[in-house]
Each structure stands twice: as structure tokens, then as C-alpha cells.
Amino acid sequence: ECPTMSERSVMSSVWDFVWVALFLAVALGQSEDPFAEFDTDETVVIEPDDYDIEVENSPEEPVAAPEPDSLDDQVVIEDEDFEGINPSDKPPSGNNELNIVNAPVNMKGHWEDYYLEIIGLIGVFVYALNFYTGKSINNRLANAWFEHHKKLLSDAFCIVGDDGVSKEISEDMLVKESENRFVLWCTGRLGCEGIKIEIKLLRRQDLISVLSQIFKPQSDTITITTYLSPDDMDSVVLAVMPRKGLKRLQQEVQDLAHFATEKKTDKFDLPSQLGILAEFSEVSNEFLSAPVCKTISENIDVFDSIHFSDYYTGFKISQESQTETERPKPVKRLIFNFVIPGHGKRTKSSIMETTEPLVRMALHMMVKVHKFKLSKENKNKAEKHRIQVEEEYLKQTHTQRQEAAQARRDERKRMEKEKIQELDPEAQRRYEEREYKKSMRRSGPRVKQLKVKTG
Amino acid sequence: MVPAPSSNDLRRRDRIVRYKPYVPKEGEDPMAEYMNLLAMLFSMCGLMMRFKWAAWAAVYCAFIGFSNSRSSEDTKQIFSSFMLSISSVVMSYLQSPTPMAISYFS
Numbered sequence: 001e002c003p004t005m006s007e008r009s010v011m012s013s014v015w016d017f018v019w020v021a022l023f024l025a026v027a028l029g030q031s032e033d034p035f036a037e038f039d040t041d042e043t044v045v046i047e048p049d050d051y052d053i054e055v056e057n058s059p060e061e062p063v064a065a066p067e068p069d070s071l072d073d074q075v076v077i078e079d080e081d082f083e084g085i086n087p088s089d090k091p092p093s094g095n096n097e098l099n100i101v102n103a104p105v106n107m108k109g110h111w112e113d114y115y116l117e118i119i120g121l122i123g124v125f126v127y128a129l130n131f132y133t134g135k136s137i138n139n140r141l142a143n144a145w146f147e148h149h150k151k152l153l154s155d156a157f158c159i160v161g162d163d164g165v166s167k168e169i170s171e172d173m174l175v176k177e178s179e180n181r182f183v184l185w186c187t188g189r190l191g192c193e194g195i196k197i198e199i200k201l202l203r204r205q206d207l208i209s210v211l212s213q214i215f216k217p218q219s220d221t222i223t224i225t226t227y228l229s230p231d232d233m234d235s236v237v238l239a240v241m242p243r244k245g246l247k248r249l250q251q252e253v254q255d256l257a258h259f260a261t262e263k264k265t266d267k268f269d270l271p272s273q274l275g276i277l278a279e280f281s282e283v284s285n286e287f288l289s290a291p292v293c294k295t296i297s298e299n300i301d302v303f304d305s306i307h308f309s310d311y312y313t314g315f316k317i318s319q320e321s322q323t324e325t326e327r328p329k330p331v332k333r334l335i336f337n338f339v340i341p342g343h344g345k346r347t348k349s350s351i352m353e354t355t356e357p358l359v360r361m362a363l364h365m366m367v368k369v370h371k372f373k374l375s376k377e378n379k380n381k382a383e384k385h386r387i388q389v390e391e392e393y394l395k396q397t398h399t400q401r402q403e404a405a406q407a408r409r410d411e412r413k414r415m416e417k418e419k420i421q422e423l424d425p426e427a428q429r430r431y432e433e434r435e436y437k438k439s440m441r442r443s444g445p446r447v448k449q450l451k452v453k454t455g
Numbered sequence: 456m457v458p459a460p461s462s463n464d465l466r467r468r469d470r471i472v473r474y475k476p477y478v479p480k481e482g483e484d485p486m487a488e489y490m491n492l493l494a495m496l497f498s499m500c501g502l503m504m505r506f507k508w509a510a511w512a513a514v515y516c517a518f519i520g521f522s523n524s525r526s527s528e529d530t531k532q533i534f535s536s537f538m539l540s541i542s543s544v545v546m547s548y549l550q551s552p553t554p555m556a557i558s559y560f561s
Contacts, residue, residue, distance in 0.1 A: 113554040120511045124518065131522050158466045164474030178525040185474035190465045193472040206522045
């Protein structure tokens with residue numbers, strides 16, 4: 001069992017407690033009816049069997065109030081009912097109307113009416129069943145991917161699987177972010193700070209997502225994000241992605257929008273459905289070498305997209321959240337997106353091995369990125385691009401920073417005024433004088449203080 | 456096949472960087488948050504107005520919220536939404552043990 005199950009074992013103990021509470025609740029519902037002794041005697045003597053057959057004669061009908069006189073002659077007064085009352089005393093004949101006690105429904109023998117509750121319970125049970133099976137499938141798939149790629153990764157990185165929580169560096173820890181997302185951090189390699197491998201599986205543990213999968217099939221994805229330090233990479237912007245989403249992504253991803261332009265793909269023997277965005281064709285020629293293109297075209301059903309960027313700032317901030325003054329700081333990233341074929345239907349562990357050639361290619365390209373140096377004039381052009389974008393960004397947020405500063409100043413002034421109100425009038429007057437003097441001095445003529453050195 | 460990474464070993468012990476666990480922002484996972492909120496609402500409604508269907512819906516929403524939650528989330532919140540929904544089911548049946556079918560479809 002993988003050690004990350006520890007926090008889940010806490011959860012399963014919680015689970016058992018929950019189930020006990022649930023069954024307790026249902027059991028409570030059937031307990032003996034507490035108001036049994038209030039069953040008023042039916043005036044009409046009902047044989048037990050017809051009681052069962054006619055359902056509409058069910059007891060919760062309010063007991064019809066019998067007319068007062070018919071009650072007197074039929075009521076049979078047993079002696080023990082009136083022990084301690086002297087027999088000569090006649091029952092007070094004045095108030096003999098019956099006060100109707102609305103006793104709750106007698107629940108015995110009516111299980112078939114609870115069909116909705118039974119359906120509810122079965123639904124919860126089915127959901128729980130699907131939860132456990134989905135969870136185990138996801139765990140098995142994630143561990144299968146990790147076991148299969150461990151050799152390849154441990155040859156390339158000193159540390160594979162650090163969870164970042166324990167004090168000293170841990171090993172072989174597949175971090176479980178949720179029931180369907182797992183993260184593996186590998187570090188300790190020339191040319192990069194580390195790579196974060198995110199295994200994003202389908203939500204097999206949630207029945208609703210399983211049902212929505214039927215209408216809108218998605219697939220499990222593996223995303224490898226390489227974290228690069230500033231000097232690990234020259235100014236490169238390159239993206240290879242399906243043509244379908246290319247236009248939309250070019251607007252949404254900020255660095256692609258600023259720097260990248262679409263390049264022709266006939267030079268490379270890439271599958272036709274892939275489009276290329278790059279800053280300079282020199283970059284695409286360098287990285288889309290023959291072996292890389294061959295690997296991509298051989299594993300086209302697993303390959304999704306590549307995105308190299310030294311000015312990565314994530315997706316464009318949508319307009320209404322423009323108030324966020326600073327966007328994320330530009331960082332250097334290589335992003336590889338792979339897809340597990342089969343749209344989530346094939347859940348055999350061997351399906352997770354299809355990404356190995358592409359992971360090997362990713363490592364190979366990381367080495368090339370580290371070694372790559374842009375040519376002189378492209379380098380200058382790229383620098384100019386970035387400075388221009390930086391200035392444009394500063395100009396755009398300048399106005400916002402201005403407003404923010406103004407708002408802060410007003411805020412401070414308002415706070416001071418409030419403070420003054422609390423003071424007694426005498427202190428207020430002194431404060432206003434000081435304010436007046438200060439503003440006079442600020443607006444008065446600029447007098448330079450001359451220090452005359454004597455002697 | 457792409458040639459294996461260059462023969463000389465590229466592993467560097469000095470370039471090890473610890474993993475900073477990713478702290479998800481608010482709007483990251485709408486499904487779990489909505490489901491927990493719905494569970495709370497339904498169980499309140501089930502407790503106050505004794506709607507049995509609301510109590511049952513609360514149990515379902517709590518369960519869905521639990522299955523979609525991130526493990527980094529504290530289990531207390533999930534546990535409390537579960538307890539609330541189960542208590543609303545129990546209360547609504549204790550107060551009026553009439554089956555749900557009778558009160559609506561008879």
C-alpha cells in the first residue's frame with residue numbers, strides 16, 4: 001500500500017462511523033411507537049383480519065367523534081377502571097364530549113409505503129459502491145504509471161517523488177492531491193530546477209462525473225511542467241498543438257499572444273492536425289528535429305501539446321478581474337501535455353505505459369533547451385519584444401496603481417478625521433492650527449535656509 | 456526511437472529544489488464547494504421545515520462533496536456537512552415518521 005494511504009485510512013475510519021450513524025437513524029425510526037397506550041378504543045369492534053385488508057381504513061384517519069348519547073349505553077365500565085373511587089359516585093355526566101388526541105400514525109405493518117426511503121438508501125449505497133471502485137481504479141492507474149516510469153525518471157533525476165512536506169527530502173512519494181489527481185515532483189538534474197508530473201485522471205469515484213462522461217467523453221491526461229531557473233533557457237517561445245484550439249489558445253495564453261506567430265508545418269513531417277506557433281522559425285527548426293517529429297507522429301494518439309516559454313505568465317486575466325494589479329511574474333516553463341488513449345474506457349494498467357516514449361522525448365528536449373543559444377540578431381529582437389511588452393504592461397497598470405495609491409491616501413485622511421472627531425473640541429482646535437500651519441508652510445514661497453559660516 | 460538522454464549522467468545533487476505543495480485558490484474546484492454548500496442548505500431546510508426530500512438531498516450532496524474534495528482540505532468540514540445532513544434525516548423522521556410517499560402522493 002502506498003504510504004499516502006495513511007490520511008485516507010483516517011477517512012475510512014470516519015466512514016465506518018458515518019455508516020453506523022446512518023443505520024442507527026433508520027433503526028430509531030422503527031422503534032416501538034411511544035404513543036401506543038393512547039390508542040383510543042374503536043367504538044365499532046373491528047375483527048383483526050379486515051383491519052389488514054382495507055388499507056383506506058388506515059388508523060391515521062381522525063377518529064370520528066361519536067355522538068354523546070351513543071357513548072353512554074355502549075361504554076362498558078369495568079370495576080378495576082375505577083378503583084379507589086367509591087362505587088356510589090356516578091361518573092360526571094356533564095362533560096362527556098371526547099377531546100381528540102392527535103396521536104401520530106401507528107407505524108406497524110406499513111413498510112411498503114416507505115418505498116421512496118428505500119430507493120434513497122439504495123441510491124446512497126450505489127454511490128458508495130461506485131466511490132470505492134472508482135477510487136481503487138484511480139489509485140491502481142496512478143501507481144501503474146509511476147511504477148512503469150520510475151526507472152526512466154530515476155536515471156534522469158536524483159530525487160524522484162518528493163512531497164515537500166517532510167523535513168528531509170522524501171523519496172518515491174506520489175502526492176495524492178485528490179481522488180483523481182496525483183503529483184510527482186522530480187528534481188536534481190542539470191538544466192532545470194525540477195519537473196512536476198501531474199496525473200489528472202477522470203473522476204471515476206464520483207457517479208455524476210461517470211454519468212456526464214457518457215455524454216461528454218474526456219480522457220486521463222498527464223502534464224509534465226519543467227521549472228527552469230532564469231539562466232537555464234534562452235528567450236524561446238514555441239508551441240505545438242492541435243490546430244483546432246490553436247486560434248483560441250493564441251489569444252488566451254499571454255506569452256503566445258505577445259510573441260508567437262503561426263509557422264508553416266510542411267517543413268516538418270508532423271501529423272497534419274498539429275499547428276506550430278513560434279517566435280522565430282530558427283526556434284522551431286532547432287527543436288522540431290527529425291527524431292522528435294518521428295516520436296510525435298508515432299504516438300500521435302498520446303501526444304496533445306508542447307509549450308516552451310521563457311516569458312510564461314499563464315492565461316490572460318479575464319477583463320472583469322482587471323483590478324488585479326499585477327499579473328503573475330513571468331517565469332520560464334516547458335509544458336508537455338499527454339493524453340491516455342481510450343477516453344477513459346480502457347482502465348487496464350498497461351494503458352499507462354503508452355506515454356513512456358513521449359516522456360523520454362521530453363527529457364531529451366529539456367537537454368536541447370538547456371544547450372540552445374539564440375542567434376545574435378534574433379536575440380536582440382527577442383529582447384526588444386520583451387522590453388516593449390514590459391513597458392506596455394507597466395503603462396497599463398500605471399493608472400491602476402495610481403488609483404490604488406489615491407484610494408489609500410483618501411483612506412488615511414478619512415481615518416484621521418474620524419480620530420479627530422473623538423478628541424475634545426480644545427484638542428481639535430489645536431490640531432487644526434497645526435494642520436493650517438503645515439499647509440501654509442508647504443504652499444509658502446520656497447525659502448532656502450542659508451547657513452552663514454561665521455569666522 | 457529517440458536516442459536515450461546523453462550518456463554522461465545529467466543528475467546533479469546541487470540542483471535539488473524542494474517541492475512546494477500547490478495551494479489551490481478559491482474558485483479552483485467549483486463542484487466540491489457547491490456541493491458542500493448545497494448540503495448545508497438542504498440539511499438546514501430539512502431540519503427547519505421538516506422536508507424529508509431536502510434531508511435526503513442533503514445526504515447526497517454531502518457525499519458528492521466528499522468524493523470530489525481535495526485531500527488537502529480539512530476533513531472536519533466534510534465530516535460536519537455529513538453529520539448535519541444525517542441529523543436532518545433523523546430529525547425529520549423522528550418528528551413525523553410518515554413515509555415521504557404519503558405526504559406527497561396519496
